[in-house]
Amino acid sequence: SNSVKQMGQITVSEGASVTMNGTYTSTGYPTLFWYVQYPSKPLQLLQRETMENSKNFGGGNIKDKNSPIVKYSVQVSDSAMYYCLLGDTVLKAQRELYKNLKGPEEVCSEAGKPRL
Numbered sequence: 673s674n675s676v677k678q679m680g681q682i683t684v685s686e687g688a689s690v691t692m693n694g695t696y697t698s699t700g701y702p703t704l705f706w707y708v709q710y711p712s713k714p715l716q717l718l719q720r721e722t723m724e725n726s727k728n729f730g731g732g733n734i735k736d737k738n739s740p741i742v743k744y745s746v747q748v749s750d751s752a753m754y755y756c757l758l759g760d761t762v763l764k765a766q767r768e769l770y771k772n773l774k775g776p777e778e779v780c781s782e783a784g785k786p787r788l
Contacts, residue, residue, distance in 0.1 A: 677694075677695050677696070684746045685746075686746060686747060686748065687745055687746065687747075688745075688746055689742060689743065689744045689745065689746065690742070690743050690746055691740045691741070691742050692740060692741050692742075692743075692754050692756075693740045694706065694740065694741070694756030695737060696737055696756075696758050697737065703758070703759040704719075704756065704757070704758055704759075705717060705719065705756070705757040705758075705759065706718040706719040706741045706754065706755070706756055706757075707754070707755045707757065708752050708753070708754050708755075709752055709753045709755070710751075710752045711751075711752070715755070718741065718754075719741060741754070
């Protein structure tokens, strides 16, 4: 089964850096998404990471089943809900990668929220 866990509320001093962790379990080829939602705004995609394009974004590595996102020099305007989402992908015989039509397996119910 596939699942994602992430930290709860985070309090950060202005100007500091913060790392929000998203750890997961997956039986397939995962695609991880990080979204942010600012007060009274819709969700915005921050990051999409697959096994093929993992660049250790913010120090994370999808192969290590951990995909943290790092915010440097946090400001009051960074106060928001941050969500980690895990989706499945399917590897076809032609070795092309397709997104699974089932969509995301689980949206994290807890989210990190920088506060001052």
